[in-house]
Amino acid sequence: MAEQDGGGSILQFARFNSSVDEGFWHRLSSLKLNKLGIDDSPIPITGFYAPCSHSHVSNHLTLLSESLPTDDNEQSSTQTTARGNRNRCSVPGTLYNTNTVEAYNGLDKKSLLKQEAKKIWDDIHSERAVEESALLSRFLLISFADLKKWSFHYWFAFPALVLAPPATLGELKPASQWFTLQEAESISAACNDWRNSSTTADVPFFLICIDSNSNATIRHLRDWEVCQSDGQKVLFGFYDPCHLPTTPGWPLRNFLALIYSKWSLERIHFFCYRENRGFADLGLSLVGEALITAPSEWRDHDSIPNAVGWELNNDGKPISRCISLAKSMDPTSLAISAA
Amino acid sequence: MVLTQKLHEAFKGTVERMTGPRTVSAFKEKGVLSVSEFILAGDNLVSKCPTWSWESGDPSKRKPYLPPEKQFLITRNVPCLRRAASVEEEYEAAGGEILLDNEDNDGWLATHGKPKENKGDEDDNVPSMEALDISSKTRIHSIPSYFGGDEEEDIPDMADFEDSDNLVETDSATLQSTYLVAHEPDDDNILRTRTYDVSITYDKYYQTPRVWLTGYDESRMLLQPELVLEDVSQDHARKTVTIEDHPHLHGKHASVHPCRHGAVMKKIIDVLMSRGVEPEVDK
Numbered sequence: 001m002a003e004q005d006g007g008g009s010i011l012q013f014a015r016f017n018s019s020v021d022e023g024f025w026h027r028l029s030s031l032k033l034n035k036l037g038i039d040d041s042p043i044p045i046t047g048f049y050a051p052c053s054h055s056h057v058s059n060h061l062t063l064l065s066e067s068l069p070t071d072d073n074e075q076s077s078t079q080t081t082a083r084g085n086r087n088r089c090s091v092p093g094t095l096y097n098t099n100t101v102e103a104y105n106g107l108d109k110k111s112l113l114k115q116e117a118k119k120i121w122d123d124i125h126s127e128r129a130v131e132e133s134a135l136l137s138r139f140l141l142i143s144f145a146d147l148k149k150w151s152f153h154y155w156f157a158f159p160a161l162v163l164a165p166p167a168t169l170g171e172l173k174p175a176s177q178w179f180t181l182q183e184a185e186s187i188s189a190a191c192n193d194w195r196n197s198s199t200t201a202d203v204p205f206f207l208i209c210i211d212s213n214s215n216a217t218i219r220h221l222r223d224w225e226v227c228q229s230d231g232q233k234v235l236f237g238f239y240d241p242c243h244l245p246t247t248p249g250w251p252l253r254n255f256l257a258l259i260y261s262k263w264s265l266e267r268i269h270f271f272c273y274r275e276n277r278g279f280a281d282l283g284l285s286l287v288g289e290a291l292i293t294a295p296s297e298w299r300d301h302d303s304i305p306n307a308v309g310w311e312l313n314n315d316g317k318p319i320s321r322c323i324s325l326a327k328s329m330d331p332t333s334l335a336i337s338a339a
Numbered sequence: 340m341v342l343t344q345k346l347h348e349a350f351k352g353t354v355e356r357m358t359g360p361r362t363v364s365a366f367k368e369k370g371v372l373s374v375s376e377f378i379l380a381g382d383n384l385v386s387k388c389p390t391w392s393w394e395s396g397d398p399s400k401r402k403p404y405l406p407p408e409k410q411f412l413i414t415r416n417v418p419c420l421r422r423a424a425s426v427e428e429e430y431e432a433a434g435g436e437i438l439l440d441n442e443d444n445d446g447w448l449a450t451h452g453k454p455k456e457n458k459g460d461e462d463d464n465v466p467s468m469e470a471l472d473i474s475s476k477t478r479i480h481s482i483p484s485y486f487g488g489d490e491e492e493d494i495p496d497m498a499d500f501e502d503s504d505n506l507v508e509t510d511s512a513t514l515q516s517t518y519l520v521a522h523e524p525d526d527d528n529i530l531r532t533r534t535y536d537v538s539i540t541y542d543k544y545y546q547t548p549r550v551w552l553t554g555y556d557e558s559r560m561l562l563q564p565e566l567v568l569e570d571v572s573q574d575h576a577r578k579t580v581t582i583e584d585h586p587h588l589h590g591k592h593a594s595v596h597p598c599r600h601g602a603v604m605k606k607i608i609d610v611l612m613s614r615g616v617e618p619e620v621d622k
Contacts, residue, residue, distance in 0.1 A: 012514040019416075019559040022590040023397060053390050057418040057534055060559055065397055065589070087392045087415070166512040195389070247514050278389030308510045314558040316515065323561065328590040 011169040011290050014242040016061055016137075016250035018047075018156040018311055023065030025152050025325055028097065028145055035071040040103070043068070043095040047139055048088040049204075051239040052274040055284055058249070059241035061091065061139060061158070068095075084198030086278075089239060091204075093139040104144035104153055109310065116140045117159040117307030124258045125301040130221045133205035136254040150329040155320045156311040160253035163294050164305070167256060170289030172246065175271065178287035179210075186216040191237075191273060191280040194218045204239040205255055208271055224263060233269075235287065240272035248272045248286060250309075256290055261299050266292050366608070371546035374404050380548070381412050381539070390414045396587030405541060411587050413538040419554075419570060532557060533570065540586050545597040547604070551585055552593040567593040 036043075045068055047061045094116060098104040120138050123129040129136050143154040176184055187208060194200045200218075207219045210233040218237070219227060227234045236259055242249030252270055259268050267289065274284040297303050313319045326333055366376060385391050393409040395401070401410055536553040554562035554570065564582040571580045571593070578596075585592045 010511050012512055014514045017559060019555065021588070022553075022561060023588055026589040054416070054418055057416060057532060059416055062415065070398070085392055086389060162510060162512065244514075253512070275390075278391075308513060321560070325590070327563075 009169050011167040011288075012247060013160070013250050013253050014058065014244050014247045015312065016139075016158040016241060016309075017058065018141075019060035019062045020154070020323070021062065021064045022325065022328065024063040024067055025145070025323070026329070027065040027068045027070070028143070028152075029147055029150075029329065031068060031071050032097070032145055032147065036097075038099050040097060040099050043097065045093045045095045045141065047091040047093050049091060049137075049239070049241050050087045050089060052241055052243045052249075052284065053276065053278060055243055055276065058243045061137075061156070061241075062088075063141075067093075084201055086195050086201035089134060089202040089204045091134050091137045091139060093141060096140075096142045098142070098144050101144050101146070101153065104142065107142055109142070109155075109157075112140060112142065113157050113159055113307055113309060114304070116157065117161060118304050120159060120254055120257075121161065121301070121304050124254075124261050127262070129258055130262065133203060133221055136205060136258060137251050149324070150326040151322055151324040153320055153322050158250055158309040158311065159307045160250060160309045161257040162306040162308055163253075163256065163260075163292060163298070165293060167290045167292045170267070170291050172248075172286055172288035174245070175282040175285040175287045179282070180214060182214040183210055183216060184282050186210075186214060188280040188282060190216045190218045195275075195280070204251065206237045208235040208237050209233070210235075235269045235271040237271035237273050240274050240285070242272070243274070243284070245284075245286075248288060256292065257305070260292050260294060264299065268292065366604075371604070372541070372548060373546070374541065374543075377541045377548060378406070378409055381409065384412060384539075388414075394587070397589070400587050402541070402543070402586070404543065411538055411540040413536060415536045417535045417537055419533045419535055533562065534559065535567075538585070538588070538592075542597045547597045549597045550595045551588075553585075553588070553590075554593070561590075564591045564593050 045063070047063055047067060049061050050059055052059050096107065096112065098107065116138055120129070120136060123132075123135045123138075138159065140157040140159065141154060142157075143152060145152050175187070179187060187210075190208070194203075194206065200206075203220070205221055207221060207224060207227060208216055209219055209227045210216045212232075224234070236255060238249075238251050238255050240249040240251070248270065249272065252272070255270070256268060259265055268291075270288055270290060272286040272288070273280070274286075275281055276284060298305065310318050311321075313321065328334070366372060372380065381393060385393060391412050391414045394411055394413050395408050396410045401407060534555045536555075538551045538553070539548045540551065541547075542549040552567055554564070554567040556562055568580065568582070580593055581596050582591050582593055584590075585594075
């Protein structure tokens with residue numbers, strides 16, 4: 001990012017970060033006590049994210065109580081209300097909740113990450129990721145819920161397939177400087193329509209097609225071929241949770257992997273979509289050119305690329321997090337505060 | 340004092356159960372909102388400022404008088420950036436708000452930030468939601484007693500993990516955060532910014548919207564509600580702003596107490612009407 005714009009610098013990505021609502025731990029506790037017992041098989045969970053909506057802070061992958069299944073079986077109703085919410089694009093994840101702290105510490109984190117990365121890789125090759133693009137941002141959560149002390153140990157991973165050699169950055173600038181005024185207006189309008197429609201609001205990866213009259217349309221990834229035949233300019237857009245003016249966010253990594261694997265493109269124009277107050281902001285949004293020169297076996301389904309993505313703490317160290325909710329869960333301390 | 344609060348909660352709960360929700364508008368007369376006016380105002384907020392959305396919350400905490408998918412309003416990840424001084428200057432500049440002066444010092448205008456949120460529910464300045472103007476005189480505190488205090492002893496294999504997994508260190512495509520701080524010193528403050536989730540619920544007893552704050556530190560770890568009070572002007576902490584159970588979310592959250600909301604809204608409405616403007620709940 002701080003390097004020259006003249007190309008050749010390695011394209012870097014800002015990490016995705018997690019945010020867990022207290023309600024998530026409450027529901028996990030009740031799930032554990034009332035339904036799961038000592039069953040520690042992986043649980044499918046749903047994370048939520050949205051494009052960056054403020055020039056000073058990045059958005060997070062958020063877990064809420066709705067991220068978990070309920071302990072009774074009325075899940076279908078909550079699922080339907082979650083769809084189409086523009087501030088909550090659903091991302092699939094896997095929770096490994098262990099029964100003991102020893103088991104938690106003993107988890108083979110490297111192979112768990114690899115396992116999730118393989119799911120992403122498989123979805124790229126089966127083209128499921130083209131149809132259901134949120135699969136590209138699949139995540140992993142390991143946890144140990146200490147229900148005696150009401151504390152929760154947890155660690156997120158956002159698996160990203162590593163391009164080797166890494167992609168280089170051709171150029172990167174605010175979208176408002178990249179496009180003509182007319183194009184920018186058309187793109188803003190198209191993006192706002194996309195975000196306001198309940199059928200597309202939570203589709204985080206998309207195509208921007210600009211015709212020779214500077215009219216922009218947004219299309220699903222599956223329409224890539226259609227865009228080609230018309231000789232339009234095509235950009236690969238994604239909801240960027242990152243706010244940094246010179247760095248694209250994490251979801252672009254697996255998106256580039258998909259684009260390279262599926263369409264064999266080596267020169268990719270990407271569009272980091274960001275908002276201000278809930279509306280498209282092309283001053284915050286970025287457009288860049290990624291140059292990929294991965295070896296040809298990278299396109300081979302059988303050779304799974306390396307993956308990275310365990311979340312770091314505030315000091316940049318890969319370390320497990322812990323939250324204590326005794327204050328809101330422990331009956332004794334609740335009784336004291338109520339006295 | 341806590342006991343009286345509990346007694347009041349119990350009393351309020353009983354009244355809420357026995358009285359039906361308000362269905363007839365008394366917005367102009369008393370400054371209160373009926374349930375349908377709350378929904379109308381909320382819909383308007385969501386459409387004007389799409390970072391807000393309706394949520395259904397925990398099914399077990401659902402209020403029967405509100406639609407299941409419109410239980411409360413929330414906007415997440417609002418940064419707390421600005422200093423008290425600059426906020427005050429802004430209030431001075433925004434002449435219109437000065438009329439609502441708070442002679443007894445417990446009107447909501449003087450609490451930086453949340454009054455704006457509160458007002459945003461019914462007033463026109465919805466877009467000002469972009470940053471939460473809470474006065475943060477105090478910088479970020481770490482709270483080892485509350486979070487992560489024992490992480491080192493509980494995770495003994497961390498060193499092995501760092502060694503055996505070539506995650507971060509060897510991946511040149513991952514932006515290193517130290518790199519970032521080193522090259523953009525101006526961003527350092529920003530990275531350490533607290534963020535807030537702001538939610539608005541309907542308080543059936545007071546028949547007004549009620550604003551709640553959930554604070555997070557710079558690594559998006561939950562702040563103890565007591566620490567949220569540090570971001571609130573000291574005149575209001577524990578008086579207008581109290582820490583209570585959220586009606587839809589788990590845990591204790593800081594909230595602007597709604598007891599004066601109706602009266603203050605009434606003042607605004609009177610001013611508007613004296614100027615010949617017809618107040619409406621979705622404006």
